[in-house]
Amino acid sequence: MIKDTSAQDVQVKSPVNYFKHALVAAIVLIITSITAYIFLTSHSAKSSISRSKVQIAKVHIKTLIRDIAASGKIVAANAPQVYSPERGYIDLKVKAGDTVKQGDILALLQSPELTNELKQQESVLERLKGEQQRKHLQARRQTLTLNKTLDIANVELNAAERENRRAQLSIQKHLISQIDLEKAVDDLSRAKLTYKHAQQEVHLAKDTLAFELKAAKSDVTRQQLIVNDLIRKVSNLSIKASVTGIVGNLLVQQKAAVTQSQPLMTLVDLSNFEAELQVPESYANELGLGMKVELKLGSEIVMGNLSAISPEVNNREVTARVRFKGGTNNIRQNQRLTARILLDNREDVLQIKRGAFMQQGGIVAYKVDGNIAKRIPITIGATSINAVELLSGLKEKDEIIISSYSDFKQADTILLN
Known part of the structure; x- marks a missing residue:
């Protein structure tokens, strides 16, 4: 009886597979290397971030142009306001946006009070001129009377001199008495005195008449000045344009009652524009008159210079005015613009792109x-x-991250993957 086949089995050894062992060893080596690399890099880098999420820039040495960015608008360098010269009722002859030339009538002001005052003062002037003419005639009449008195005194003086000579001859021939001689001498003295006083009265009267005529002439001149001023005010009731341009805003309604010096409208001189910029107050101390400014009006670049800087700060900004160097095309009042104020140029400066x-x-x-x-x-x-500008810490051709560091959490090293 056969119990099993164990006595018939023979043990056979399988051949060794060297390729399989080599493949397993290689895989283990790769895994070990990757693990070691990750361990080493993670040991030195405390955080990691994708390279695509950061901006990297290279350090260069070149000219640094210090500038300030600002925004603003186009304003008219000459935009005068028109005021009412007197009190009255306004009759507007233009509308907002109308084109006007210098000297064109913008409005007519009706002022009955001023017109009536002019007529009254003209009447006073005519009366004073009549008074002046009357005083001229009166002076001529008084001068004639005084000359007559002087001539009569001269005739009496000559007669007295003849009587005195006759008396002197007669006393020598004993034809008259001593009393008659003395009477002739007294008559001559009296005639001389009368003639002398007549001369003084004539001179004094002429001076008095000249003074009165001068006073009358001064009254006429003063009144003429008053009339001339009123004529000027009446002529100013026709309000004319002081510049060539367009009418900006109308500040009153048609036929409205206005007071003296009340604003009526604004004019905009289209031939002279400037840029008004708003500069952050932190740069106010660096601004200076005459600095170059690059203005961008749409697609057009215009160069200008700082012509005025406001001494005060409003809303943390300083207002500056820029005067254009040359003409521009298609420019409009209140047109928005951007600008670069060029502070200075520095050559061979180690610098990095701003970020x-x-x-x-x-x-x-x-x-x-x-x-x-x-x-x-x-x-x-x-x-x-x-x-x-970089003063220390970096050299030319170094690369740094210029994007925000808010995600880095102040790590000493960052892994870029």
Whole structure:
């Protein structure tokens, strides 16, 4: 009886598979290397971020143009307001937006009080002129009377001199008495005295008449000035344009009652424009008259110079005026624009493109070396709209991350994957 087949079995050894062992060893080696790399890199980098989420820029040495970005609008350099010269009722002859030339009538002001006052003063002037003419006639009449008195005194003086000579001859021939001689001498003295006083009275009267005529002439001249001023005021009731341009805003209604010096409308001189910019107050101390400004009006670039800087700050901004160097096309009042105020140029400056990394105060940066970004201290200098001057911490051709560091959590090293 056969119990089993164990006595018939023979043990056979299988051949060794060297390829399979090599493949397993290779896989183990790769896994070990990757694990070691991850361990080493994770040991030095405390955080990781995708390279596509950051901006990296290279340090260069070139000219740094310090500038300030500002926004503003076009304003008329000459935009006068028109005021009412007197009190009255306004009759507007133009509308807002109308084109006017210098000297065109903008409005007529009706002022019955001023017109009536002019007529009254003209009447007073005519009366004073009549008074002046009357005094001229009176002076001629008085002068004639005084000359007559002087001539009569002269005749009496000559007669007295003849009587005196006759008396002197007669006393020598004993034809008259001594009393008659003395009487002739007294008559001569009296005639001389009368003639002398007549001369003085004539001179005094002429001076008095000349003074009265001068006073009358002064009254006429003064009244003429009053009339001339009223004529000027009446002529100003026809309000004319002081510049060539367009009517801006009407500040009163048609046929409205206006007071003296009340604004009526604004005029805009289209031949002379300036740019009004709003500059942050932090740059106010760096602004200076004459600085170059690059203005962008749509697709057009215009150069200008700072012509005025406001001494006060409003809403943390300083107002500055820019005068254009040349003419521009299709420019409009209140047109919005952007500008670059050029502060200065610095040659051969180590600089980096400006970015959000400046939010850290410009004292640290993440220098890129391969896949590792290391936090390093830096010192910045002058800044512009597009670039930042580097004083220390970096050298030419170094690369740093210029985007925001808010996600880095102040890590010393960052892995870029």
